[in-house]
Amino acid sequence: MLVFGTQMHIVTFLFVCIEIVILFYLIIYRLARPDDKMSFLDIILISLLLVYNITGGLLPDPKLPGSFFIQESIAYGTGFITPCYFPYYVYRGFDLKKMKFHAYSGVYFFLVGPYAAFVTVFALSGQLEAAKNILIVPVVYALWVLISLAKAIRYKYNYNSSSAKARNEVIILFLSISPWIGLPFISYFDLNQWIEACITNGGFLLLLAFHVNRHIKQIRMEHERLVESEKRLMTWNEHLQAEVERRTRELERITSERRFEENSRQFNLTNREKEIAWYICKGFAYRGIGERLHIAETTVAKHVQNIFEKVGVNSKMELSQKLERLLDFKYNGKNTVD
DSSP: OBSTTSSOBHHHHHHHHHHHHHHHHHHHHHHHOTTOHHHHHHHHHHHHHHHHHHHHHHOSOTTSSSOHHHHHHHHHHHHHHHHHHHHHHHHHHSOOGGGHHIIIIIHIIIIIHHHHHHHHHHHHHOOHHHHHGGGHHHHHHHHHHHHHHHHHHHHHTTTOOOSHHHHHHHHHHHHHHHHHHTHHHHHHHTOOHHHHHHHHHHHHHHHHHHHHHHHHHHHHHHHHHHHHHHHHHHHHHHHHHHHHHHHHHHHHHHHHHHHHHHHHHHTTOOHHHHHHHHHHHTTOOHHHHHHHHTOOHHHHHHHHHHHHHHHTOSSHHHHHHHHHHHHHHHHTTOOOOO
16 A cells, blocks of 8 residues: 555555654654763664665655666665664664674675665666676675674673573664664565565664663663652751751850850969859859869859959859950950950
8 A cells, every 4th residue: 555646655654654753752862861872873773764764665656756777776775875874883882892893894895885886787787687686795794794793792791691681682683683684685585665664664663662661761760869869968968957056066165165265364263263163154053063073162162252353253143244245355356344
């Protein structure tokens, strides 16, 4: 069944529609995550796929401009060019170092070169069937690529394919890449358009599903890390607040002790008088001070009387207040009190 009076089969047209939607999704994803290199490779891949489906579906068509030779050259050209990208795609996207030769050299010798020969023979003979005999070269090369792909995956996992990740990668890559590597094989046997579209597009959609699953897992992991970070941040804020309060109290204590020491020095208080004055300012009774300093309560009273005389006060409250006023004046840049 053809669509819109063209040579494109309805199956090919449906795949084109699906892949246009996927292309927009990948572009949006790329804009949201510009650091994801795999998404850029996917955009190139699906763009080549769209060009392949459109040209392969529409050409040749006598209603369209261009001779039969040009249209067939374009249609077969996309069938050659698209497989050229796959060795590079798996080399960069899946880190298969053993595919480097095919990614940078092999495709030029065994795909681009044979395509040039195909066009040359087709132009000189004018017979498509004669030119198609050259497709045997990329067909054999496709088998070589598949063997190299298996070796590259084994090398990547240190020749240990027992892990679930390695097995999944082997299955996905072979099921998705094999039809594309075998495009020259499909073109050589001139399979029906809908069969060709199902085989090639099905492989790509399987590969895309693999990547979507990877994206979902990555986003889920990022979400879990974000939630964990938020919990740590909330706990960190609580700890920070507690630490600030603790350090503030410690600083106030140190500052208070330092100021008391400086003010006591102004009134020439002895070390024992400083200790007793400190306890008085803290609200301790004579008996409590004596117990802490291991002296008699009467001794404490004598020291307090001397302290009052030196500072010039008559009560504990006046003593504390005067020390505080000394502190205020000192921090206001004054060195004496009224």
